[in-house]
Amino acid sequence: MSDKKSLFKNVRVIIFIIALLASIIAIQPGYSPGEGTTSNLNYGLDLEGGSWLQIKLQGALAQVDADSGMIVSEMVEPVIGAPITITENNLEGNGLSGTEKSITFTTNVPVSSSELELLEIGRVSVDRLNQETTQVTIFTSKESLIRLYLASSLDSEVITFDEGEGLVYEIRTAVSEEELEALMAEVGGSVLKNEDGTSSYKEGVSVQTRDLTRDILNDKLNALGLKDIPVRTVGEDYILIDFAGIDLATAKDIAEKPGKFEIRINTTGTETRHVLYGDSIVSVGIPGFHDNQWHTPFTLNEEGALALQKVALETGAVDNPNAHYLTMYLDENVVYSAPLSYSAASQLKNAPIYSWQASTGGDEEAKAEAQALQIHLRAGALPVNVVLVGSGHVDAALGEQFKTEALIAGLLSLLAVAGVVFRRYRRPEILIPMVGTSISEVIMILGVAAAIGWQMDLAAIAGIIAAIGTGIDHLVIITDEVLYEGKLPPTKVFVSRIGKAFGIIFGAAATTIIAMSPLVVMGFGALKGFAITTIIGVFIGVVIARPVYGVVIKEMLEAGEASAARKGEISADE
Amino acid sequence: MATGFTDFLDSFVKDHDNRQLLAIPLAVFALSLAILLVSFASSGSPVPLGMEFQGGTQISVETTDSPATLEELYSDYPIMDARKAGSRVIMQFGVMDNEEQRQLEDDVMGRYSNVEIKQIGPVYGKDLQVQALRALAISFIGMAIVVFLIFRSVVPSFAVVLSALSDITIAAAFMRIAGIELSLGTVAALLMLIGYSVDSDILLTNRVLKRRGTVEEKVSRAMQTGITMTTTTLAALVVMYAVSTFPYLIIPSLTQITLLSQISIVLIIGLAADLMNTWLLNTGILRWYVLKPEFRGRFNR
Numbered sequence: 031m032s033d034k035k036s037l038f039k040n041v042r043v044i045i046f047i048i049a050l051l052a053s054i055i056a057i058q059p060g061y062s063p064g065e066g067t068t069s070n071l072n073y074g075l076d077l078e079g080g081s082w083l084q085i086k087l088q089g090a091l092a093q094v095d096a097d098s099g100m101i102v103s104e105m106v107e108p109v110i111g112a113p114i115t116i117t118e119n120n121l122e123g124n125g126l127s128g129t130e131k132s133i134t135f136t137t138n139v140p141v142s143s144s145e146l147e148l149l150e151i152g153r154v155s156v157d158r159l160n161q162e163t164t165q166v167t168i169f170t171s172k173e174s175l176i177r178l179y180l181a182s183s184l185d186s187e188v189i190t191f192d193e194g195e196g197l198v199y200e201i202r203t204a205v206s207e208e209e210l211e212a213l214m215a216e217v218g219g220s221v222l223k224n225e226d227g228t229s230s231y232k233e234g235v236s237v238q239t240r241d242l243t244r245d246i247l248n249d250k251l252n253a254l255g256l257k258d259i260p261v262r263t264v265g266e267d268y269i270l271i272d273f274a275g276i277d278l279a280t281a282k283d284i285a286e287k288p289g290k291f292e293i294r295i296n297t298t299g300t301e302t303r304h305v306l307y308g309d310s311i312v313s314v315g316i317p318g319f320h321d322n323q324w325h326t327p328f329t330l331n332e333e334g335a336l337a338l339q340k341v342a343l344e345t346g347a348v349d350n351p352n353a354h355y356l357t358m359y360l361d362e363n364v365v366y367s368a369p370l371s372y373s374a375a376s377q378l379k380n381a382p383i384y385s386w387q388a389s390t391g392g393d394e395e396a397k398a399e400a401q402a403l404q405i406h407l408r409a410g411a412l413p414v415n416v417v418l419v420g421s422g423h424v425d426a427a428l429g430e431q432f433k434t435e436a437l438i439a440g441l442l443s444l445l446a447v448a449g450v451v452f453r454r455y456r457r458p459e460i461l462i463p464m465v466g467t468s469i470s471e472v473i474m475i476l477g478v479a480a481a482i483g484w485q486m487d488l489a490a491i492a493g494i495i496a497a498i499g500t501g502i503d504h505l506v507i508i509t510d511e512v513l514y515e516g517k518l519p520p521t522k523v524f525v526s527r528i529g530k531a532f533g534i535i536f537g538a539a540a541t542t543i544i545a546m547s548p549l550v551v552m553g554f555g556a557l558k559g560f561a562i563t564t565i566i567g568v569f570i571g572v573v574i575a576r577p578v579y580g581v582v583i584k585e586m587l588e589a590g591e592a593s594a595a596r597k598g599e600i601s602a603d604e
Numbered sequence: 605m606a607t608g609f610t611d612f613l614d615s616f617v618k619d620h621d622n623r624q625l626l627a628i629p630l631a632v633f634a635l636s637l638a639i640l641l642v643s644f645a646s647s648g649s650p651v652p653l654g655m656e657f658q659g660g661t662q663i664s665v666e667t668t669d670s671p672a673t674l675e676e677l678y679s680d681y682p683i684m685d686a687r688k689a690g691s692r693v694i695m696q697f698g699v700m701d702n703e704e705q706r707q708l709e710d711d712v713m714g715r716y717s718n719v720e721i722k723q724i725g726p727v728y729g730k731d732l733q734v735q736a737l738r739a740l741a742i743s744f745i746g747m748a749i750v751v752f753l754i755f756r757s758v759v760p761s762f763a764v765v766l767s768a769l770s771d772i773t774i775a776a777a778f779m780r781i782a783g784i785e786l787s788l789g790t791v792a793a794l795l796m797l798i799g800y801s802v803d804s805d806i807l808l809t810n811r812v813l814k815r816r817g818t819v820e821e822k823v824s825r826a827m828q829t830g831i832t833m834t835t836t837t838l839a840a841l842v843v844m845y846a847v848s849t850f851p852y853l854i855i856p857s858l859t860q861i862t863l864l865s866q867i868s869i870v871l872i873i874g875l876a877a878d879l880m881n882t883w884l885l886n887t888g889i890l891r892w893y894v895l896k897p898e899f900r901g902r903f904n905r
Contacts, residue, residue, distance in 0.1 A: 439843065446843040489792070
């Protein structure tokens with residue numbers, strides 16, 4: 031009786047019992063007559079049925095340099111149809127931060143400032159010097175010139191960012207290093223080298239862009255009323271979308287179908303009139319803060335800008351903006367609604383406006399709203415080019431079958447292990463704690479999985495098997511260490527033996543964890559799940575379950591030997 | 605069986621000198637390396653690459669049709685192989701464009717039930733291949749570092765690392781001979797092997813270096829424990845292999861679970877190799893090391 035008491039006072043045993051109970055609560059196993067067994071476990075697609083799509087984001091990151099004069103020639107000459115001569119250029123070099131940078135050129139044909147402003151290079155001022163010569167000054171920066179040059183030659187969005195290691199250009203379409211090098215060479219530039227001499231070119235997109243793409247996809251899928259479609263980023267430039275319970279064909283339809291974005295203007299009362307669809311939006315900028323307001327910038331194409339001007343004029347929105355709100359819809363849901371600003375309204379009376387900004391207010395909430403709007407405006411158009419690189423499909427019935435079989439395989443494997451252990455030791459007082467420890471380790475791994483919402487798929491099951499396999503190894507080490515002379519040693523020796531056993535076990539567990547960790551950091555999908563489950567399992571085993579086995583086996587063996595002694599027959603085992 | 609085998613192995617180790625002990629595992633290791641090298645030279649890859657690393661589509665359906673029928677049926681598509689597994693036929697296709705892929709999927713789903721489709725683009729496959737190789741290399745190096753940190757002594761650590769390397773090499777050579785493709789599952793198995801392999805090696809080295817007693821006795825004791833460890837794991841794996849590979853022999857409607865089947869067969873071979881490498885290769889090196897005259901029997905009393 032006193033033995034039992036001391037067992038339940040042991041801190042390790044108490045922790046173990048709490049962990050086990052917590053796991054069972056987390057898993058919430060249950061049985062309801064209609065549905066069979068239920069639990070809180072999240073099954074992966076291969077056990078649940080459904081499909082998945084994996085897409086790769088195409089793009090390139092590079093630091094580049096070029097001759098700004100040559101870029102201006104390259105971009106301006108086709109527009110005005112005549113050669114130009116650069117006369118003044120203060121874009122190169124870093125000084126003069128106070129003054130506005132500009133580049134000046136002369137040409138012998140007449141130039142209108144509006145045709146050059148369409149290039150969106152910057153503010154343009156045109157001076158007719160004399161009959162033959164026109165002098166043009168463009169207020170811009172080298173950064174915007176390079177960005178626009180790349181954007182127009184590759185027909186792709188290009189953005190810049192600087193994370194302290196120099197200005198990086200993100201090109202949001204597939205471009206090889208050679209192609210980029212050739213493009214830059216045309217304007218007297220090159221792809222820069224890093225300090226260590228390697229090229230700064232890198233395939234892929236920035237983490238921010240990848241996450242933006244993920245958010246847009248999420249937004250789009252959720253706008254369709256398909257909740258719970260997890261869109262995850264995998265590796266550096268892959269995105270994985272799981273469609274639980276949806277077949278592959280439907281999944282592809284959903285992913286390929288752009289969200290329906292629409293702008294309408296109020297006519298009278300609640301009546302509205304169609305202005306344009308999402309395909310008229312050419313680009314969406316990053317939300318910014320100015321004039322005490324958060325703004326999301328976006329640009330319309332010719333058709334969209336003209337349509338907006340036409341409808342605004344016809345509905346009277348240009349004269350009385352407050353009576354004719356402009357409202358944005360994503361899949362029929364209102365995502366933004368506001369009147370035209372007075373300046374925009376008066377400008378529209380004369381000309382269409384291409385570049386717009388939607389303001390949301392000045393507070394934190396407005397900032398979030400501006401960011402959400404950025405995503406909504408994008409819906410249907412992802413910021414980068416994507417390609418489908420992988421997909422899969424498992425019928426629900428097949429998944430159910432896999433689940434049953436994995437369970438059978440697990441149970442039979444455990445029986446086989448128990449058989450070998452019993453053959454070796456021939457003592458139930460060793461077999462029971464050993465198998466019990468293993469089962470409790472499985473329960474705790476499942477408990478952790480349920481608690482953190484980890485998906486149980488076939489790879490995770492393989493991970494559990496790996497963890498249990500090493501677990502049994504470790505329990506055998508403890509047992510043999512304790513029974514080094516074939517019987518239970520005195521307590522003092524026992525404690526030092528357990529210490530030695532754990533010396534071996536910690537070493538073995540450390541190697542397993544170290545061996546699996548690279549997969550956690552860089553592994554994709556299946557292998558990552560496998561590695562994480564194995565590590566969780568080995569960790570739980572070493573920290574929680576195996577110390578308790580050490581305590582329990584001692585109690586069990588003592589009880590066993592005491593009863594054997596009473597009967598007067600000490601079994602000689604070895 | 606386990607005890608009989610342990611006794612046999614124990615007396616084998618006692619009756620042979622270190623050179624003889626090393627001869628067998630080193631020969632198998634060399635043979636395996638040769639197989640991998642020849643394969644690498646002739647096909648560009650030491651083990652056959654599976655669909656996941658090459659790109660392509662794998663479709664498995666429940667059907668009573670023969671593989672030949674299906675091959676005929678889908679001959680318009682780049683079908684490479686169709687084989688039967690129980691009540692299912694697994695078809696392997698080469699790389700297709702999105703349009704073709706879509707057509708094929710629609711056709712298969714309309715015609716058959718219990719469909720499983722897996723498609724990997726060649727670019728992603730290439731990426732996966734690089735990642736998998738890198739993972740294997742880093743895992744192995746990480747394991748080696750931990751082993752050196754544990755024993756802080758070059759020869760015993762080297763013996764552990766060498767026997768782990770030999771386990772993996774032998775398992776990989778077996779994959780080449782048996783035609784088991786390198787897939788995400790088999791990569792996982794090779795990684796698991798790193799973990800399992802060092803368990804018994806660490807046990808052996810720890811017992812011999814850090815325990816009192818004669819070397820002979822310590823090795824026998826370690827062998828008792830180590831072989832129990834490996835046989836429990838082997839027993840579990842054999843059962844798992846049987847259930848995941850041939851479930852339809854018991855219940856015809858059940859399906860192969862390829863992932864578990866591949867993992868378990870590679871591990872079974874790897875662990876069998878580990879029995880040899882731990883108790884012949886590692887033991888041989890370790891026994892030679894601790895009985896070196898300069899230690900004056902420090903590890904043998």
